[in-house]
Amino acid sequence: xxxxxxxxxxxxxxxxxxxxxxxxxxxxxxxxxxxxxxxxxxxxxxxxxxxxxxxxxxxxxxxxxxxxxxxxxxxxxxxxxxxxxxxxxxxxxxxxxxxxxxxxxxxxxxxxxxxxxxxxxxxxxxxxxxxxxxxxxxxxxxxxxxxxxxxxxxxxxxxxxxxxxxxxxxxxxxxxxxxxxxxxxxxxxxxxxxxxxxxxxxxxxxxxxxxxxxxxxxxxxxxxxxxxxxxxxxxxxxxxxxxxxxxxxxxxxxxxxxxxxxxxxxxxxxxxxxxxxxxxxxxxxxxxxxxxxxxxxxxxxxxxxxxxxxxxxxxxxxxxxxxxxxxxxxxxxxxxxxxxxxxxxxxxxxxxxxxxxxxxxxxxxxxxxxxxxxxxxxxxxxxxxxxxxxxxxxxxxxxxxxxxxxxxxxxxxxxxxxxxxxxxxxxxxxxxxxxxxxxxxxxxxxxxxxxxxxxxxxxxxxxxxxxxxxxxxxxxxxxxxxxxxxxxx
Amino acid sequence: xxxxxxxxxxxxxxxxxxxxxxxxxxxxxxxxxxxxxxxxxxxxxxxxxxxxxxxxxxxxxxxxxxxxxxxxxxxxxxxxxxxxxxxxxxxxxxxxxxxxxxxxxxxxxxxxxxxxxxxxxxxxxxxxxxxxxxxxxxxxxxxxxxxxxxxxxxxxxxxxxxxxxxxxxxxxxxxxxxxxxxxxxxxxxxxxxxxxxxxxxxxxxxxxxxxxxxxxxxxxxxxxxxxxxxxxxxxxxxxxxxxxxxxxxxxxxxxxxxxxxxxxxxxxxxxxxxxxxxxxxxxxxxxxxxxxxxxxxxxxxxxxxxxxxxxxxxxxxxxxxxxxxxxxxxxxxxxxxxxxxxxxxxxxxxxxxxxxxxxxxxxxxxxxxxxxxxxxxxxxxxxxxxxxxxxxxxxxxxxxxxxxxxxxxxxxxxxxxxxxxxxxxxxxxxxxxxxxxxxxxxxxxxxxxxxxxxx
Numbered sequence: 001x002x003x004x005x006x007x008x009x010x011x012x013x014x015x016x017x018x019x020x021x022x023x024x025x026x027x028x029x030x031x032x033x034x035x036x037x038x039x040x041x042x043x044x045x046x047x048x049x050x051x052x053x054x055x056x057x058x059x060x061x062x063x064x065x066x067x068x069x070x071x072x073x074x075x076x077x078x079x080x081x082x083x084x085x086x087x088x089x090x091x092x093x094x095x096x097x098x099x100x101x102x103x104x105x106x107x108x109x110x111x112x113x114x115x116x117x118x119x120x121x122x123x124x125x126x127x128x129x130x131x132x133x134x135x136x137x138x139x140x141x142x143x144x145x146x147x148x149x150x151x152x153x154x155x156x157x158x159x160x161x162x163x164x165x166x167x168x169x170x171x172x173x174x175x176x177x178x179x180x181x182x183x184x185x186x187x188x189x190x191x192x193x194x195x196x197x198x199x200x201x202x203x204x205x206x207x208x209x210x211x212x213x214x215x216x217x218x219x220x221x222x223x224x225x226x227x228x229x230x231x232x233x234x235x236x237x238x239x240x241x242x243x244x245x246x247x248x249x250x251x252x253x254x255x256x257x258x259x260x261x262x263x264x265x266x267x268x269x270x271x272x273x274x275x276x277x278x279x280x281x282x283x284x285x286x287x288x289x290x291x292x293x294x295x296x297x298x299x300x301x302x303x304x305x306x307x308x309x310x311x312x313x314x315x316x317x318x319x320x321x322x323x324x325x326x327x328x329x330x331x332x333x334x335x336x337x338x339x340x341x342x343x344x345x346x347x348x349x350x351x352x353x354x355x356x357x358x359x360x361x362x363x364x365x366x367x368x369x370x371x372x373x374x375x376x377x378x379x380x381x382x383x384x385x386x387x388x389x390x391x392x393x394x395x396x397x398x399x400x401x402x403x404x405x406x407x408x409x410x411x412x413x414x415x416x417x418x419x420x421x422x423x424x425x426x427x428x429x430x431x432x433x434x435x436x437x438x439x440x441x442x443x444x445x446x447x448x449x450x451x452x453x454x455x456x457x458x459x460x461x462x463x464x465x466x467x468x469x470x471x472x473x474x475x476x477x478x479x480x481x482x483x484x485x486x487x488x489x
Numbered sequence: 490x491x492x493x494x495x496x497x498x499x500x501x502x503x504x505x506x507x508x509x510x511x512x513x514x515x516x517x518x519x520x521x522x523x524x525x526x527x528x529x530x531x532x533x534x535x536x537x538x539x540x541x542x543x544x545x546x547x548x549x550x551x552x553x554x555x556x557x558x559x560x561x562x563x564x565x566x567x568x569x570x571x572x573x574x575x576x577x578x579x580x581x582x583x584x585x586x587x588x589x590x591x592x593x594x595x596x597x598x599x600x601x602x603x604x605x606x607x608x609x610x611x612x613x614x615x616x617x618x619x620x621x622x623x624x625x626x627x628x629x630x631x632x633x634x635x636x637x638x639x640x641x642x643x644x645x646x647x648x649x650x651x652x653x654x655x656x657x658x659x660x661x662x663x664x665x666x667x668x669x670x671x672x673x674x675x676x677x678x679x680x681x682x683x684x685x686x687x688x689x690x691x692x693x694x695x696x697x698x699x700x701x702x703x704x705x706x707x708x709x710x711x712x713x714x715x716x717x718x719x720x721x722x723x724x725x726x727x728x729x730x731x732x733x734x735x736x737x738x739x740x741x742x743x744x745x746x747x748x749x750x751x752x753x754x755x756x757x758x759x760x761x762x763x764x765x766x767x768x769x770x771x772x773x774x775x776x777x778x779x780x781x782x783x784x785x786x787x788x789x790x791x792x793x794x795x796x797x798x799x800x801x802x803x804x805x806x807x808x809x810x811x812x813x814x815x816x817x818x819x820x821x822x823x824x825x826x827x828x829x830x831x832x833x834x835x836x837x838x839x840x841x842x843x844x845x846x847x848x849x850x851x852x853x854x855x856x857x858x859x860x861x862x863x864x865x866x867x868x869x870x871x872x873x874x875x876x877x878x879x880x881x882x883x884x885x886x887x888x889x890x891x892x893x894x895x896x897x898x899x900x901x902x903x904x905x906x907x908x909x910x911x912x913x914x915x916x917x918x919x920x921x922x923x924x925x926x927x928x929x930x931x932x933x934x935x936x937x938x939x940x941x942x943x944x
Contacts, residue, residue: 167907169903169906170910171916172914206917248918341861345857348870349872419892436906
């Protein structure tokens with residue numbers, strides 16, 4: 001037992017492992033030892049004592065193996081186990097865990113944490129664990145999909161927000177991600193170690209990716225974060241396809257929600273982004289027609305055609321579509337958008353004028369009284385949709401709505417803050433771009449492309465530099481070529 | 490006489506043509522003297538169909554015009570109209586004898602010209618073939634067979650030998666295309682008329698024709714600004730005979746002036762209309778157009794509108810302007826309102842109402858419409874009844890656009906990286922054996938329509 005413990009705490013020895021290579025070798029040796037030890041008969045019985053001697057933050061890899069044994073054997077008190085799991089997931093050293101993918105996967109999934117902990121804690125714990133492993137949150141794993149689905153189904157969206165707000169730009173199974181760099185390299189992009197080979201994820205298919213983004217969209221809808229929901233759904237409907245493949249059912253479903261969310265977000269029918277593949281575009285045009293006509297009617301000045309559009313669709317249609325509550329919101333927002341649009345035209349407008357100029361989406365008629373308008377407008381102000389105030393003049397004239405002037409203008413600080421934030425986010429993409437660049441330059445198609453480029457230059461048809469293959473030059477022709485090269489490969 | 494007229498215009502109204510009740514300012518005889526060729530009849534017929542006051546007079550003039558020509562179809566048409574509008578008029582009966590005679594004569598003439606052309610072709614004399622084609626085409630045009638006319642005019646082209654011939658072919662084809670109202674066909678013919686500066690004399694004499702035809706065709710395609718530029722560029726030194734098969738000098742002034750008013754700002758108007766020596770010559774017979782432009786340039790917008798309104802009837806009776814008058818007037822009007830507001834930061838609605846108001850539509854609604862269409866940058870204060878012009882803050886605008894482009898850049902960068910990753914991982918949607926909606930939702934997953942709670 002003493003001996004085992006000594007082995008367990010032997011890695012990582014502080015101060016000795018100076019560079020990545022030494023660390024890598026030591027870690028690999030240690031993992032082997034751990035695998036051997038854990039198959040030993042005495043191991044399981046010693047585990048409860050061993051775990052007390054280990055610090056999850058410093059001896060994360062050893063701790064992981066011991067904890068995994070405790071989790072898979074019966075007899076260890078559940079309360080203790082849950083406590084240990086919680087401390088481990090919130091404090092482990094990500095660099096060490098890169099070597100323990102298999103055990104880590106088991107710890108997460110066998111049995112699933114969702115079945116051990118109350119739902120809200122499980123969601124929070126998995127989120128923390130995944131983000132500790134990959135703070136950039138840029139790689140999609142099979143756990144992501146499970147986690148988001150679970151969070152949405154159990155309505156624990158708050159704790160999962162941290163992870164679904166990140167932009168996923170890497171997917172497991174990318175060609176050329178077999179890395180020349182060591183796992184221990186702290187500069188190693190997350191796509192370098194979160195791989196199927198390292199057991200951090202199962203292979204994914206496109207259905208799961210689509211589902212993941214759709215679920216993210218649904219979570220944001222639940223939170224009424226329309227912009228984020230819109231972006232997430234847009235990822236689904238513009239998902240790249242090869243050879244004009246039709247859109248999948250998930251995409252069709254996402255399209256309908258995307259249109260409705262677009263109406264809530266901007267009061268206008270959204271336009272399909274140019275990146276939408278032709279095949280999907282056709283399907284959206286046909287399958288999404290009822291939604292699109294509804295959206296177009298939403299833009300009209302009077303509510304009649306809007307009402308006719310949604311009433312024209314049968315109850316069964318809506319029952320099947322499962323968008324009823326979203327539609328209800330859209331109907332409710334019809335008049336709100338009419339009022340909001342008045343801000344472009346009026347600085348002050350009497351409530352009576354608002355009443356006659358706008359109609360309720362539900363009845364397609366103006367509201368009955370000025371009181372109702374006032375309640376509606378005040379509601380909008382409280383929700384923060386509308387910047388302005390309802391004024392009752394002391395002289396006793398009719399009440400009116402005064403739109404705040406310059407509500408759209410930013411203060412100097414606000415502008416700086418937002419600009420800096422965007423700049424930082426773009427800067428943060430640097431490593432991702434480097435990783436992609438590295439991956440692409442190590443691809444054999446890149447060589448092919450380079451040779452081709454050389455040839456063209458010799459023929460005097462250079463398209464302007466480009467031999468560097470720098471991926472940061474977005475929007476240049478070379479990049480498109482680069483992508484087609486991969487598609488062809 | 491009132492009843493048949495009423496019936497006539499009810500019919501016209503139902504057919505969707507414009508009906509003008511007020512009397513125009515021009516004198517029909519003087520007006521029609523400005524033109525030559527088939528456009529005379531077209532213009533008379535249009536006035537007959539549109540103007541309540543001039544109906545019978547114009548139709549009778551058109552009838553006389555038709556009878557002077559050889560186009561029997563036109564004769565029938567105008568008699569048909571006249572029979573409804575003025576059944577008791579002595580002219581409102583078919584002159585069957587004339588009709589038969591003319592038909593026969595037309596037929597004989599066609600045969601004669603055809604056989605002549607055949608003879609020329611056998612003799613292989615280029616000049617004779619060209620002239621033979623020209624005579625035949627002219628004959629076809631005069632009897633109203635425009636398709637055959639343009640066919641034979643085109644056949645003249647291989648045998649042209651001088652610059653004048655080339656110009657003539659172009660003129661014929663353009664004239665026919667305009668009669669057929671095939672606006673896009675006008676441009677290719679016009680391009681072929683340009684001689685590249687080798688024959689300055691011919692080019693100078695055909696310049697106004699080309700400008701006028703370009704302008705009319707552009708007007709027909711709603712390209713007002715380009716049309717205005719074409720008219721403004723016409724050369725007044727060339728006698729109107731060169732182009733009065735299309736339009737008169739007065740027309741050039743009116744078309745050019747109105748379209749310039751509708752599309753140009755004050756500076757441009759000053760430089761390109763008022764200080765344009767060439768165009769001033771055209772404006773002389775139409776002083777009110779010059780007055781309207783001057784008023785606009787001097788900022789007296791309501792006076793400008795008033796002058797134009799006074800001539801609305803006249804322009805509604807113009808063959809090319811009729812369809813566009815209301816659009817052009819609306820443009821001028823909204824430009825006036827916009828220009829009126831420029832020097833002020835704040836104007837009361839009542840002042841505006843006085844300057845521009847019309848009984849049909851309160852100015853507030855018109856302004857609201859203009860603001861929504863982004864013609865006007867202003868906000869209405871419905872309580873104090875004021876219009877506040879919005880001062881564009883270039884700094885705020887720059888900041889907003891900087892933010893938008895930065896955010897777009899970020900979004901695009903992420904999207905591109907993601908797409909590359911998807912492609913690299915072979916995760917794109919692929920065609921399955923059976924094309925269709927191939928992915929069904931997972932069985933364990935039912936995307937419920939949960940009640941959306943407040944976040």
